[in-house]
Every structure is written in structure tokens, then in C-alpha cells.
Amino acid sequence: MNENDLRVIKTKKALHQALLALLKSKALESISVSTLCREAAVNRGTFYLHYKDVGALFDEHLHHLLKDLEESFYEPYRLVPDLISRGLDPSTIRIFHHVKKYQPFYEIVFDKKSSLSYYYSLLDKIKSLITDSSPIAKVAEGDISMMVTYQANAIMGLLIQWCMDGFARSPESMSEQLTYSLKLQQKGLTFE
Secondary structure (H helix, E strand, O other): OOOOOHHHHHHHHHHHHHHHHHHOOOOHHHOOHHHHHHHHOOOHHHHHHHOOOHHHHHHHHHHHHHHHHHHHHHHHHHOOOOOOHHHOOHHHOOHHHHHHHOHHHHHHHOOOOOOHHHHHHHHHHHHHHHHHHOOHHHHOOOOHHHHHHHHHHHHHHHHHHHHHOOOOOOHHHHHHHHHHHHHHHHHOOOOO
16 A cells, blocks of 8 residues: 555545544544544545554554654754753744644643543653753753653643633744743743
């Protein structure tokens, strides 16, 4: 099977979109192949040509999303080896563009009725990205895992609030907000 074949691309896209549509109202475990195929207008044989079950489709979707998240996270590092918040250019921050690109998935992740496993998958990825890229490990006096968790949850908090606001702000505006927050943190200032 040629993954670059236009028919394969269209079929997989339809299945991914159907999965997201169903996840808005159902838990992953309760989505059957039949329901998914009906939603995607794809027959079961075609589905099984590409995936062994609905979980495999979800895993593929999550894999692509996390790969794009990683590329977006590392974008500011292309220009400088270590980021220092006072010199951080908001236009290089791409994480919010990533979230906007995958908005339907993030609406599911941050929905209060969704499984927390989606949230924790995302949190774990952000924590690993921070750990792998941050100079904190080189200079931190405290518990590094706590500092990384703090930073990851700060990013998650911005993403949750953005979602709660209906993604009304632009990705650029969110990047500026993150930069501003990092600069305040570095100066030891608070919002009081």
C-alpha cells in the first residue's frame, strides 16, 4: 500500500476527522469500527486495510499531533541554542499555531467531560520537551522535576484558558502573552 496514494490520504483523512467528531461525544473505548466507518463513509474492509482497531487510528493521530507539537516547540531554538526569556521573540513561538492547527483535538483534550488520559499524554510530552531543551537542568538548585512540571502546567494553563475563551485570541497574541509571563517570572514579579 502506497501511503502517498491520494486515495489512501483521503481515506485516512476521513477516518481521522470521523474519529475527532465521535470523540466529542463518546469515549475512545466506546467507539466501534462500524460507527467510525459510517461517520467517515468508509467501508470496514478499507478501515482494516489501514488499522487493526480504533485505538490504532487514535494512536496514529496522536503520534502525528505530538510530532507536530515537538517541531513547533523547538522552532525558537532554531535561531539560538538556549532561550532566555528576556530575549525571546514572540514571533518565533509556534506552539499556539500548532494548537490552532489541531483545534478540534484540543477542544476534546480540554473538555471537562473528556478522559484525563488525553490531558496527561499532552502534559507528559510538554514536560519531556522542556526537560530536553531547557537550561534549567544546568542551573537549578531545586527539584528539577518540580520546576519542569511547574513550567509545563503553566503552558497547559494558557492553553486551557485559550480553549475556554473559544480560541478567540490569535496564536500571535498567545505567544506574546507567554513571552510576557516568562519575562515577569524571570524578574520575580507577580500579577499583584
